[in-house]
Amino acid sequence: MTVRELKKRETWRLVHGTALRLMTERGFDAVSVDDIVAAAGISRRTFFNYFAGKESVVFDPDPGDPELWDRLLAERPAGEPLWISLRELLLGYTTATAERMILQRQVRAASPELAGCSREVADRFWDAIRAWAPSNLSDFQLDLTINAARTVLNTACPHWAPDDGITGLHALIRAGFDTLDWTTDESRTPVRS
Amino acid sequence: MTVRELKKRETWRLVHGTALRLMTERGFDAVSVDDIVAAAGISRRTFFNYFAGKESVVFDPDPGDPELWDRLLAERPAGEPLWISLRELLLGYTTATAERMILQRQVRAASPELAGCSREVADRFWDAIRAWAPSNLSDFQLDLTINAARTVLNTACPHWAPDDGITGLHALIRAGFDTLDWTTDESRTPVRS
DNA sequence: TAGCTCTCTTGCACTCAGTGCAACTTGCAC
DNA sequence: GTGCAAGTTGCACTGAGTGCAAGAGAGCTA
Numbered sequence: 001m002t003v004r005e006l007k008k009r010e011t012w013r014l015v016h017g018t019a020l021r022l023m024t025e026r027g028f029d030a031v032s033v034d035d036i037v038a039a040a041g042i043s044r045r046t047f048f049n050y051f052a053g054k055e056s057v058v059f060d061p062d063p064g065d066p067e068l069w070d071r072l073l074a075e076r077p078a079g080e081p082l083w084i085s086l087r088e089l090l091l092g093y094t095t096a097t098a099e100r101m102i103l104q105r106q107v108r109a110a111s112p113e114l115a116g117c118s119r120e121v122a123d124r125f126w127d128a129i130r131a132w133a134p135s136n137l138s139d140f141q142l143d144l145t146i147n148a149a150r151t152v153l154n155t156a157c158p159h160w161a162p163d164d165g166i167t168g169l170h171a172l173i174r175a176g177f178d179t180l181d182w183t184t185d186e187s188r189t190p191v192r193s
Numbered sequence: 194m195t196v197r198e199l200k201k202r203e204t205w206r207l208v209h210g211t212a213l214r215l216m217t218e219r220g221f222d223a224v225s226v227d228d229i230v231a232a233a234g235i236s237r238r239t240f241f242n243y244f245a246g247k248e249s250v251v252f253d254p255d256p257g258d259p260e261l262w263d264r265l266l267a268e269r270p271a272g273e274p275l276w277i278s279l280r281e282l283l284l285g286y287t288t289a290t291a292e293r294m295i296l297q298r299q300v301r302a303a304s305p306e307l308a309g310c311s312r313e314v315a316d317r318f319w320d321a322i323r324a325w326a327p328s329n330l331s332d333f334q335l336d337l338t339i340n341a342a343r344t345v346l347n348t349a350c351p352h353w354a355p356d357d358g359i360t361g362l363h364a365l366i367r368a369g370f371d372t373l374d375w376t377t378d379e380s381r382t383p384v385r386s
Numbered sequence: 387t388a389g390c391t392c393t394c395t396t397g398c399a400c401t402c403a404g405t406g407c408a409a410c411t412t413g414c415a416c
Numbered sequence: 417g418t419g420c421a422a423g424t425t426g427c428a429c430t431g432a433g434t435g436c437a438a439g440a441g442a443g444c445t446a
Contacts, residue, residue, distance in 0.1 A: 004442060005394075005401045032431060048433065108203055116316065123309065144348045144369055151344045155337045180373065197422070225402065236425050242403065361412060 009063050012050055015040045019057045020103050028058070028111035040094075058107055058114070061122035068096055069128050080132060086149035088179040089129065091170055093121065098166035105162040118154040126150060152176035200255050205243055208233045212250040213296050220302035223252070243327035249298055251307070254315035261289055262321050275327060279342035280370040282322065284363055286314065287346075298355040311347040318344060345369035 018040040022031045035055055037044050051057045072092045076085045094101050100119075102112035108114050130146055137145070211233040215224045226247055237343050265285045269278045281315045287294055294313075294353050323339055330338070349365035 002443080007442090008394085022268065033433090034431080045397070045434095047394055049394075052433090056431070077279065116312075118311070119309075139353045140348070140365065141372055143352070147344045147348050148341060150375060151339065151340045155333070155340050159333045159336070172333065175207055175333065178335055179337055180341060195413080200413090201423085226404090227402080239404095239424055242423075245404090247403070291445070 005042075006144075011042065011046075012063055013113070015042065015047065015050055016057060016060075016062075020107055023058070023107045024103070024110055027113070028107065029055075039106070055114075055117065055119075057121065058104060059117075059119040062100065065097070065122070066128070068093070069125055072096075072114050073128065073132050082137075082145060083149075083177065083181065085133075085144065087173065089175055090149065090153055091123075094166060094169055094173070095127070101166060101169065102162045105157065105160065109162075116189060120153050120157050121150070122180070134189070149177075150181055152180060194292075203255070204235065205256055207236065208243055209255075210324055211251075211252060213300055215323065216251070216300045217296070220306070221247075221300065222306050235256055245286040248307075248310070248312075251297060252315065253309075254317060255290070255293065255294075258290070258315070258318070259321075261286070262318055265289075266321065266325050275330075276324075276342075276370065276374065279322070279339070280366065283314075283342065283346055286318070287359060287362055287366070294359065294362065295355045298350065298353065302348075302355075311343075313346050313350050327350060341373055342370075354364060 015036065019031070019036045022035060022039060033044060033047055036057070037047050040047075047057075052058060072089050075092070076088065080088075104120065122175050126146060130142065133142055133146065135142075137167055152173060153176075156169060160169045162168075208229065213231045215232060216227060225239055226237060230240050231249070233240075240250075244253060255288070265282050268285070269281065273281075299315065319339060323335065326335055326339065336377075343365060349362060349369050352365055353362045356359075
């Protein structure tokens with residue numbers, strides 16, 4: 001890891017942390033990009049080098065996350081039903097990033113304007129899963145299965161009281177996967193070979 | 194229907210139609226609000242009286258839709274499993290608004306920038322459904338069920354070739370509801386009494 | 387360590403979305 | 417017709433996001 005890469009990662013986390021702190025205090029709309037860059041001590045233009053927009057600062061994955069995704073995907077045993085894999089991936093991811101999940105939840109609590117914004121977990125994570133998932137499904141069915149998992153998380157988050165800690169979220173995720181479970185019909189349970 | 198209400202409805206449809214035509218030709222980002230109001234012959238400020246933002250002009254429900262929702266909800270027989278009701282509601286809604294669905298699909302085809310924007314059917318429609326749905330479910334399970342139906346539609350739309358007409362979309366919706374079907378386990382099939 | 391190069395940062399000027407306000411116009415009721 | 421309420425418009429403003437060109441700093445090589 002070169003000095004440059006290290007600095008970039010540090011700056012990313014500085015800006016990210018600063019922004020989420022301010023937004024937890026005042027709400028998303030009440031914090032301008034100028035507020036963030038002033039508090040973080042960088043220029044306005046640099047902010048947009050790191051983040052495509054103001055929403056990205058809340059929802060983009062940590063620069064270290066792709067490594068985590070690879071590890072989580074590698075841990076899934078061959079032959080596991082896809083629906084179970086998805087559940088375990090989400091549980092693993094939310095465990096490893098519990099601190100961020102709670103922060104994001106607090107920003108949302110302070111920012112009703114973010115309501116319709118389902119991006120709890122980065123798109124790129126779902127893309128990685130889609131590329132990894134078994135191919136014995138049509139494109140449509142694969143997208144549908146993955147989007148259903150996404151929906152479990154997106155539905156669980158607003159019902160989650162972050163005071164309960166990350167285990168509260170986990171309970172909702174498990175309940176959601178159980179509710180939508182379609183592994184009861186063995187004949188259409190997709191599995192990785 | 195007073196003259197005022199009639200004019201409002203006409204203006205709404207004029208602006209909506211003009212905007213979607215321009216966006217189909219050039220793409221969402223390449224059409225500015227100034228372009229729309231110039232083509233529709235209204236003032237910039239009036240545009241924002243009708244629509245909360247540029248996205249709203251694409252995704253807001255037609256002023257006549259709430260009437261349609263009421264009719265569709267009233268048509269569902271008592272005792273029908275919720276999952277089936279949701280399927281039929283979506284089929285009914287997309288049939289009645291086929292023309293708009295196709296237009297929206299074309300705008301999306303011309304506007305990759307709208308990709309992450311799952312709003313095929315207005316939030317207010319889902320709110321109406323949530324208020325109507327059976328109460329023998331926890332809040333979480335109800336939200337999850339409704340969001341799962343939403344996910345079927347949101348997943349179906351990008352897989353839909355609008356050249357196939359609305360029946361192409363219907364086939365995908367049916368297939369999606371079948372894939373996620375959890376009425377196979379009778380004991381947890383929610384039903385309206 | 388001097389010098390070259392490539393990356394990242396910054397300031398500036400610009401476009402466009404969205405809002406508050408006050409003046410004006412038009413439908414509607416009495 | 418007069419008066420009120422609803423709808424429209426122009427204007428001036430804030431804030432997000434972008435293109436560009438100049439400058440600062442990292443990293444490599446001799």
